[in-house]
Amino acid sequence: MAKINFGGVVEDVVTREEFPLEKARQVLADQTIAVIGYGVQGPGQALNMKDNGLNVIVGQRKGKTYDKAVADGWVPGVNLFEIEEALQKGTIICYLLSDAAQIEMWPTVKKYLTAGKSLYFSHGFGITYKEKTGIIPPADVDVFLAAPKGSGTSLRRLFVEGKGLNSSFAVYQDATGKAREKCIAMAIGVGSGYLFETDFYKEVTSDLTGERGTLMGAIQGIFAAQYEVLRENGHSPSEAFNETVEELTQSLMPLVAENGMDWMYANCSTTAQRGALDWWRPFKEATKPVFEKLYNSVKTQAEAARSIDLNSQPDYRVKLEAELTELRESEMWRAGAAVRSLRPERS
Numbered sequence: 001m002a003k004i005n006f007g008g009v010v011e012d013v014v015t016r017e018e019f020p021l022e023k024a025r026q027v028l029a030d031q032t033i034a035v036i037g038y039g040v041q042g043p044g045q046a047l048n049m050k051d052n053g054l055n056v057i058v059g060q061r062k063g064k065t066y067d068k069a070v071a072d073g074w075v076p077g078v079n080l081f082e083i084e085e086a087l088q089k090g091t092i093i094c095y096l097l098s099d100a101a102q103i104e105m106w107p108t109v110k111k112y113l114t115a116g117k118s119l120y121f122s123h124g125f126g127i128t129y130k131e132k133t134g135i136i137p138p139a140d141v142d143v144f145l146a147a148p149k150g151s152g153t154s155l156r157r158l159f160v161e162g163k164g165l166n167s168s169f170a171v172y173q174d175a176t177g178k179a180r181e182k183c184i185a186m187a188i189g190v191g192s193g194y195l196f197e198t199d200f201y202k203e204v205t206s207d208l209t210g211e212r213g214t215l216m217g218a219i220q221g222i223f224a225a226q227y228e229v230l231r232e233n234g235h236s237p238s239e240a241f242n243e244t245v246e247e248l249t250q251s252l253m254p255l256v257a258e259n260g261m262d263w264m265y266a267n268c269s270t271t272a273q274r275g276a277l278d279w280w281r282p283f284k285e286a287t288k289p290v291f292e293k294l295y296n297s298v299k300t301q302a303e304a305a306r307s308i309d310l311n312s313q314p315d316y317r318v319k320l321e322a323e324l325t326e327l328r329e330s331e332m333w334r335a336g337a338a339v340r341s342l343r344p345e346r347s
Helices: 021-027 042-051 064-071 083-089 099-111 152-160 179-189 200-212 217-232 237-259 261-266 270-299 302-311 316-328 331-341
Strands: 002-006 009-014 033-036 056-059 092-095 118-121 142-148 165-173 192-197
Touching (some): 021 179, 033 042, 042 056, 092 099, 142 179, 142 200, 152 165, 165 179, 165 200, 217 237, 217 270, 316 331
Parallel strands (some): 033 092
8 A cells, every 4th residue: 555645644545556457357357246226326336337347237126217227328137137136146236325225225135145245335324323224234245335535427527537536445344355355446446546444434424524514515504605695785696606606616626626725825816815814714713613513413323313314204305305496496506507507618
């Protein structure tokens, strides 16, 4: 493993140079990889592995998602099957259903986890909260995860562009003595860049915090707060949206991703520079208590319990659509739709 200095802390990481795709193919040469679930992560991971020359099949119930798999090139009876048949054929079971669906499907999946097979996750939820989910694998199977740090859509797009997302990996159970090697090979196979090691608990704890925090929850809250302040003080919707969202997502964040925030501060106007340096600490002081409350809610399993409870309710999809509609029909995001339609590449 390569040793990389992350801000003064030296960590071990796995790179493509030391574990190239050809090695991953060799490790997985005798495996049939069954991707169960073709929703969020399933398409990107399955297509990337297939394009990387691995033996991949997809298990999916008949319906719209099954039809999407067919449209993506999966052939019924060849590499696309009903879930039970895919589970029977697979030697590595990629359990990529939603957390709620994993709980529901587990009794079926467990029947096909015979000795020597592998159970692969991209999220530590089901295993970490096994007392709530009931997902307790047999002792004679390998259990591991590779978690790309991004959506399945991004994973696929970057793969097609010849790039990769960094991913975490973890081994929970090594029944065969080969779990770690298979885990890393799978992570390379799905299109990861470099890999950093974690465990199931840390993966799910950091992931739930991130999703509710800066990745989605906090950023929407900050967007809404600034937009409302600008609108309440007489700024137009187009101006408020451009200054709140558009400039950040289209101009600044790509540069931060390439060069870092210090570079961004050094390469903006002196007025912006001064303001950013003066105000980042007050925002940190204001929001850190919220993040501490959030992390504690994750750590005490309150977030997991809430997710399991609400996501398992029969009317969850109806309530979800109502919440999404509230966002979609807010002035800020209706203004955003108009702004996006005016981007030069669309003209």
